[in-house]
Amino acid sequence: MNIQHFAAFRAVMMTGTVSGAAEILGRSQPAVSRLLDRLEAELGLALFERRKGLITPTPQAHRLLDEVERAYVSLDSLKNLASRLAKGQGNQVSVAVLPALGLSFMPRVIAKFRQDWPETKVSLNVRMSPTVEEWVAGQQVDFGFAEMPVRRSGFETEIFSNAPYVAAVPSGHELADRSCLMPEDLREGPLISWTPFVAARHLLDQVLVTSGVRIEALCETSLSGAAFEMVKQGLGIAIVDPYTAVLQADERIRLIPFRPAIPFNLALLRPEFRGSPPTVDHMLSFARDLRDDVLARVPT
Known part of the structure; x- marks a missing residue:
């Protein structure tokens, strides 16, 4: 496969137009269009829909872009290493x-x-x-x-x-003086939970279901750091990983063990x-x- 074909494809996906890609690559618009045509022929895929001078990426194009970006990460790493080796700076x-x-x-x-x-x-x-x-x-x-x-x-x-996840509770919350929190205590929330894409969300849901506790979280996030910040702002209670809890410790938050333990x-x-x-x-x-x-x- 010719890397120039993928360079043209990536540039078009980044800029949204053939003209924008041509400017980035320092080529003419017809040259970029030819590279795209050759790539589509090579792959046997229609990557763009062409209508009245406009091109629209197909779903296959977006899937391909993910893999192309991974390849470029590897290429950039290779270039950086080669450059540093050439300068006698191989330590990285x-x-x-x-x-x-x-x-x-x-x-x-x-x-x-x-x-x-x-x-x-x-x-x-x-x-x-x-x-x-x-x-x-x-x-x-x-x-x-x-x-x-x-x-x-x-x-x-x-x-x-x-180590287990811990409960982060606003220091002024009625649960802040507890020695540990149980699933039923989370009803006193509001609860700040993870999004369904986070593995720990499923572990917490399983604990709640096993305990017969049903809670609708008012806020969700994919990051413990964001959940921790929400607790600082008084938005509710969160179950966060121990590294975030300890290294971002704040007087506005009380850290309390959660039982049963959910291991991180x-x-x-x-x-x-x-x-x-x-x-x-x-x-x-x-x-x-x-x-x-x-x-x-x-x-x-």
Whole structure:
């Protein structure tokens, strides 16, 4: 497959027009149109609907774009590495982590790491767990953190932690003085829940159903960090991961154990067939140290 064909396709999808793509690529509009025609012929797919000078991407085009973007991530990584090697700067650590660790935990790990390795470039990619798995399996990063259970293969898996989620309650809430919260206590909410796309949502729903508790959440989010901020604003009660709870601790929020415990099963993923340089091992040692410190502060 000719990468120029995909470059033209990607540019059109980004700009929405052939003329915009031509300007980005430094080519004429007819040249870009020919590249698109050749790509469609090569793939045997109609990627665009053409009407009165306008082109509209088909559903197949949007699906293809997802894969093309992944390919470009790999190409960009390859270009950056080649450039750094050419300059004699081969040290780099690339990481992909789920948001629960990407917003507070890993920045602190990186800050500690940089004290010992100030010349090493660090690339922190914050993605949802399925994408983290995909990037590690594709050898695009040195390691990743994702929520278990993992769904792919192609990497080594190590349990990083399994501390439970905790309840975050506004400090002025009537439940703030409780030593622990039970499912029926969440009726006193309002409850801030996860969206259905988050694995923990299904675990919480299962706990509520088993306990015979039915609650309609007034707010939903896919991120513990966002849920935690909503609690700060007094919007209700949330069940959040322990890393977010401890590292974003705030006097406006009381952290309370939740029973029955819902484990936040976190895995360290490392690519198969990829060496582990000292920089990676060093960063992971800081990650484990901070993990131990965080989990020691989780209310039990």
